[in-house]
Amino acid sequence: METGLRLLRAARRTFTGPAALLGDPVLRERAAGYLADLTRPYGLRVPAGLFDAPAAALGQSYGEMAAELIPAVVPPDEPVDLLVLAFAVHDMLPGRATAAYLSHVCPGTPMSFALCDQGSAAAFTGLRIARAYGCRRALVLTVEQAVLPYDAAVPVPARHRAVAMLYDALADDGATGGDSDGAAGGPELIGLGGGARVTALRQxxxxxxxxxxxxxxxxxxxxxxxxxxxxxxxxxxxx
Structure with missing residues (x-):
């Protein structure tokens, strides 16, 4: 049975440069081979040598992006029951079990899973599932990165961007957290005023x-x- 959700805290961040993990030459080599194998049956080609230099114009890791946002919205004493990772474009390390990793770094070690192959609807599907799941506290992470190592059939996002939203199904009418610009280059907390609720969601x-x-x-x-x-x-x- 679906229930309303109250948005307790939200944060967002724009990332620049490639994923830190791609600074490791072994991981770069594995990522290059993995992506080449995945794209080959579709007539796509990862350019030879693209992954050779650490400073190459490579994309982001959703594990890294989301892990930086989680502490901004989830205090250690507020464990999460459900974590949903939503995205439309895969990241540069698609072989990782990213949702499971994020559960490991999130207070509460929540049940977690990823949503993809739904385009821009992924975040809304994540919210719908969070409402239907019936948990006390849910974290919805929406992440997108702007670089693919092959020619995509659709436009990719303009920036590496991530948003974290912490919801509580049982929250009272107290404070929801104030405004903050966050540290320079860090997550930006989004002021919620009197609080926001998800009471209906149509897809x-x-x-x-x-x-x-x-x-x-x-x-x-x-x-x-x-x-x-x-x-x-x-x-x-x-x-």
Whole structure:
């Protein structure tokens, strides 16, 4: 049975440069071979020598990105029950069990899993699952990185970016944490004001492009129920 979620804390960060793990020549070599094997059946090619230099324009590791955000939103004395890692583009070390690693570094050693192959809907699916799971405290991590070592059929994100959102299904009406810019180059805590709640979440599949506007208008109209203090955020494709 789904329940409402209250957003306790949220943080975000933009990352620059390649993953620190790719500074290890052994891991670079393994990543190059692994990605070459994965892409070959699809007629894609990882350029020879791309992984030879540590300073190459390589992408990020979601394990590294998310691990930096977790301490910003999850205090040691607030164990998490469920961790969901959501992304659309794979990272530069796709052979790692990243969700299991993040469970290891997250207070509470939560049940964890990753969501992919859903494009920009992955984060919303993560929220829907967190609501349905019925846990006390859930951490949803949305991560994307901007570099692929082959020509992709779709545009990749503009930046390496990560967002962490800690939810509590049983939170009271107390404080939710204040605003903070965070340390220079570190996670930026997002001020939540009086607190934000996820009380409804709708997802639709197999919608023709010509039907999107009418469906979105109908859903927004129903969910807002005549309220005027509502903001609608459009993804790049929908906009």
């Amino acid at each position: 639709h599949v197999d919608v023709d492009a010509g039907d999107v506007a009418a469906l979105a208008a109908a859903e927004v109209g129903e969910l807002t129920a005549g309220r005027t203090d509502v903001a609608v955020v459009l993804g790049a494709d929908l906009a």
